[in-house]
Amino acid sequence: MRVVIAEDLALLRDGLIRLLQAHECDVVAAVESGPDLLKALIEHRPDVAVVDVRLPPTFTDEGLQAAIEARRQIPGLPILVLSQHVEQLYARELLSDDGGAVGYLLKDRVFDIGQFIDAVRRVAAGGTAMDPAVISQLLAKHDDGPLAALTPREREVLGEMAEGRSNYAIAGRLFITDKAVSKHINNIFTKLDLPPSTDDSRRVLAVLAYLNR
Secondary structure (H helix, E strand, C coil): CEEEEECCCHHHHHHHHHHHHHCCCEEEEEECCHHHHHHHHHHHCCCEEEEECCCCCCCCCHHHHHHHHHHHHCCCCCEEEEECCCCHHHHHHHHCCCCCCEEEEEHHHHHCHHHHHHHHHHHHCCCEEECHHHHHHHHHHCCCCHHHHCCHHHHHHHHHHHCCCCHHHHHHHHCCCHHHHHHHHHHHHHHCCCCCCCCHHHHHHHHHHHHHC
16 A cells, blocks of 8 residues: 655654554655645555645645645545644535545554544545544534434434444444344435445435535
8 A cells, every 4th residue: 555644744654654564555645745745646546545634834734735735636646634633614624525535543553553544544545534633523513403313323323324334333333233223224325315335435425514514
């Protein structure tokens, strides 16, 4: 798996390189600014990019903007964004592209090596990897809307869906049957006025796009 990394903190950047290389990833570029990131993404067209939101020169949203521009030029380019905090605006902007292959994790998730590598691989494969803290805030933001109609179990299932998990994986994590998961998902789409889909990535993006409009 070919990876591009964008992180301005040298220690974290070196740590990400070593971690990914230890899990059979080929880090083809490791940059520290937005302009360098865009250049590296266009040049290398990696299997996945691990991108910090805030990069030099202004430390605002250079990483995200470079990633979005790269996806405009290379539709579907897999991007996994890392952020120090839950920034709903950034999550919303990233998820507005319905091409799939996107992720948004808080930086402290990197310390859970298994979870981080799983997220990298999932995004590289065209899936979605969303941090539970991001999902929680997006859900809470709309408690006065159609989400109020969801049961507690449906909210749990929706959170698992938003993290990119399959029906089988959700059943295992929530200790329910596959049939029950399918029923909950059908109820969720009905209550949110969203058509069911067999495409896991697109269904997650559809739900998140709805939550953020």
